[in-house]
Amino acid sequence: MSIRLYTWSFTVKKTDNMIKKLFTQRFLLLAFMLISTSKVFGQIPLVTPNSAAYTIIYSSTNQGASDFITLEIRNDNPCPIRITNLAMHHMGFWQVQFTDPFTVTRNVSANGATYDLYTSFTRLNGNPFPVNPASGWTKVATSDTIDTDSNNVVVNLFTGLNTFVPANTAIRLLITCTDTIRVPLNTSPLSITNSNVTMTSGSSNNIYTGYFDLGAGFIATNFAGISSFNFEGAVTVELLPPTTPVVDNSLKPAIKCLGQDLILKATHPKPGGTFTWRDKNGNIIAQNTTGVDTIFGVDHSDAGRYFVTYNLCGKESLPDSGTLIISDPPAPTISGKLDYCLNEQFEYTVVNGTNPTWYYTATGGSPVPVTPTINTSSPNTLIYYVSQTDQYGCESRERTLVRYRAAPKPEKPIVNTPVYYCEEMPAEQLTAIGDTLRWYYFPVGGVPTTIAPTPNTSVN
DSSP states (O other): OOOOOOOOOOOOOHHHHHHHHHHHHHHHHHHHHHHHHHHHHOEEEEEOOOOSOEEOOBOTTOOOBOOEEEEEEEEOSSSOEEEEEEEEEEOSOEEEEEESSSEEEEEEOOTTBOEEEEEESSOOSSOOOSOSGGGTOEEEEEOOOBOOTTOOEEEEEEOSOOEEEOTTEEEEEEEEESSOOOEEOOOSOSOEEETTEEEEOSOSSEEEEEETTTTEEEEEESOTTOOSOOOOEEEEEEEOOOOOOEEOGGGTTEEEETTOOEEEEEEOSSOSOEEEEEOTTSOEEEEESSOEEEEOSOOGGGOEEEEEEEEETTEEOOOEEEEEEEEOOOOOEEESOOEEETTOOOOOOEEESSSOEEESSSSSSOBOSSOOOOOTTSOEEEEEEEEOBOTTSOBOSSOEEEEEEEEOOOOOOBOOOOOOOOTTOOOOOOOOBSSSOOBOSSSSSSOOBSSOOOOOOOOO
16 A cells, blocks of 8 residues: 655644643543552553644545554563553544645544454564454454544543453554544653553554554554654553462372372462462461472371462462372271181182282281181191282271181080970970081081071971
């Protein structure tokens, strides 16, 4: 696009001088309100100086006056920020004289216009077009209809914004108007910085502007008076807490045996802050710059979640968490034969548990190197203890007693036989003298019972 830039000589009438005075008073009040608010809510105001003069930029194709402006916000903090408000100079009424080639006087006003705000993290330099999502632009907000009568003042265009800017990151803002944007001719400073947040607009001698509806952008270069700031107004940002620290994967979850040590570990990409670890009850258990702490000899009371936050930029992050699970397996159960007659074949005992370990003692001691047995060739009694170890490597604190015995077969029990009953008379339960009696219905084989039978005296 061919660009023709005019150095206009403009006359501001007395009424406009009053307007400029009113504008200055209102703008100073706005700046004071922003600064006062920042003290209360932790917000950071970026306020441009008042301009001594203004201009409107046209192209040589006479497509009309440019209707958008760009600026950049750079966050050099190690914490993110949020853009919350944007106020900008609005042209209520302006009377301009320029020569092309004859002297012409124009009355211009942007009253009745609305403004749109676009943001981009990728289109930080050069011509912003095309302005669409595919090119990295996001439409953030649309203002209400603006009407300031004949006053040229800074007005709040966008409030309650929630535009997030990560740490050490820049964002470009594009503000377009459905009417004409009057460009302030600021000459200094070249940027505005507050609390490590810097706002710039254009460069030392040029500015990107153009016709938004036509999708045409161009550089107004070396135009008399244009230097750095071509945006007049204020942007308010809020310094946010740092991002959430990251708890080590070894704590998601950490499964520990009773008595083992637990190492709490978290990291954060931005150095210089303080980690705070809290237990499940919210009690602070550690504060340091490394994010590492050790809980020695954990027990059941230590089980549960642990939370860590990161303090940076005078703010505390949201927490991440890890979980401690205590593994405390019970003693195993056993099944199988424990008592043997002499010379009876030994059968290994079944341990109902995982990874059994045999010992000679109920506590302490060294494991038995092999699964124990008993020699049944002679009377004998052997005592062992067995534990189990779960899949997390935790051994049961209790051990199960295993008592093996080998003994000769006992003598047959003594009985009073035969026993006589009268027909249809009540009979008494049979008795015998012996140890651990078992009763059968057959001289060999059959199924035993430990309950002595009662004879039936009925003839039927």
